Amino acid sequence: MLLNASPETQTQACLLFYKNLEVKNVHVDIVGRMIKFLEKMSECVRSSAKRCRGRSLDEALQLLQGIAVEELSTLDKSHILPVVQLVLLLQLETVTNSTAFKKLELITLKLAEVNKPLVETEIETCMSNIVSTKQILSVKDLQTVGTFLEESSIGCEIWRGNLPFLLCRLANTFPWVLEQEASRNGEWGYLTVKICLQVFQLLPREVAPLVWAENSSNEAVQSILTYLLQIIRGKSSNRDTRLLAGTAVTMQINTASKTQDGAEAAVSLLQLTNREQLEFCLGSLRVTVSAAGQDGVDRLAVTRALLTCGRKDILVHKLASNGTCLLLDVLFPAVSCLCEENLDCHYYTFQGN
Known part of the structure; x- marks a missing residue:
């Protein structure tokens, strides 16, 4: 052609x-x-x-x-x-x-x-x-990938077969996007996160073993998770991008084959927003992140994403360790606290309700 x-x-x-x-x-x-x-x-x-x-x-x-x-x-x-x-x-x-x-x-x-x-x-x-001729995906590349993933049945199947290459290119793109303020807070940053969300949502069977299989060492997936968590915790000042990153990580959690694993990962993700720095575990992935400062948007992004996009069986599951129900005992109190705080983004809080 x-x-x-x-x-x-x-x-x-x-x-x-x-x-x-x-x-x-x-x-x-x-x-x-x-x-x-x-x-x-x-x-x-x-x-x-x-x-x-x-x-x-x-x-x-x-x-x-x-x-x-x-x-x-x-x-x-x-x-x-x-x-x-x-x-x-x-x-x-x-x-x-x-x-x-x-x-x-x-x-x-x-x-x-x-x-x-x-x-x-x-x-x-x-x-x-x-993905074969470019190490870094441009805005146009990301728009093309996303549209063929979501709107083309044949395109989605082709990306299913080329997933390892796509994940590598996304992992390569994130450092370039996050390096400059204009790119990480603009369209390029938003679209990079959006493609991750689409991949986790539309290709869960292919993503799951890369996240949950024992001894899995997929560097691309681990890098992508690290960058998404950095964005959630304030690496980007674009609120929409941070909220989208929360949804992307939630979609990763949704790929869990065992409900218990998904519920534990969801609780761990919520805990991540309450500390200065810690290790986050998602299946076989282990990442450590820190944030420039916590402004409440990180907790909002995670809480809202889990409420609106979390798998139902994960949300109502009672943790084996203490019988805690993610939805009733963790998420609802988190929403209540967010509503009481003096945030300038309450619209998103009540949208989550």
């Missing part, structure tokens, strides 16, 4: 390809219908008005969905490939526009019904290029 080609160039090249196409053993009007589809795609790309682009994309989707898979299957792989590459290029251009991306994803899934291996290969080549 011409990754450096503009959407306009790629669309016109694809349209020209079909207009000049002469093939045998193809359904009688399939080429003409594909040309109509591509003309609508061209209208979408050329339009400067968001509403017009959306309408053209809707019409293109309807035209393609109106073609039976059996008819599309009469096209050769070489005929489908330019269309797959075009749609993928447009998806890469719309990773910050969820509505457009989802419509393009429907087109991708239609093409996958015709030749799924081809579609998978093109997406995997594109995604692998992000």
Whole structure:
């Protein structure tokens, strides 16, 4: 795929390809219908008005969905490939526009019904290029990874297979993000934390052994946990990033196969916000963190995350050591204390309620 080609160039090249196409053993009007589809795609790309682009994309989707898979299957792989590459290029251009991306994803899934291996290969080549050629993930890279993880079923499966590489790149990215005030408190820092959250939430089966298996020594996962805890405890002054980091660590806790292990880790995470410095244990991971200063947001981030995103069985579990229930005996009192404190972020406290 011409990754450096503009959407306009790629669309016109694809349209020209079909207009000049002469093939045998193809359904009688399939080429003409594909040309109509591509003309609508061209209208979408050329339009400067968001509403017009959306309408053209809707019409293109309807035209393609109106073609039976059996008819599309009469096209050769070489005929489908330019269309797959075009749609993928447009998806890469719309990773910050969820509505457009989802419509393009429907087109991708239609093409996958015709030749799924081809579609998978093109997406995997594109995604692998992000983690194989770059040590540090940029804002654009993070947006791409996150959108394909969450909005693309094929993309999510590809990241499932490339998880070790993705985790290494995230671990490499954190030091660069946290080094500069502008990056750690801005979009770059927020997106780096967000991808961690998405990975832990969407790929729990793959993450779990890296966290909980005995003698697991995954340096990338351990580094990521350390950076997330540093952010929670004040390494970043961006409140939204700190709250998101609390949710990301909670998603890690949710990967526990044993409820007891998850509940113990949750209590330990809460205790982390009440001390100057300590060792935090999460499965086989051991990290020590300290904070520049405790301002209450760290406790809010952890309490809110556990209340809103913690696994139900973990929240109501009674600890074997003292019979304490995480929800009733630990979290509710923590919320009560937060409500009584003079914080400037009570909105988030009551949102947790």
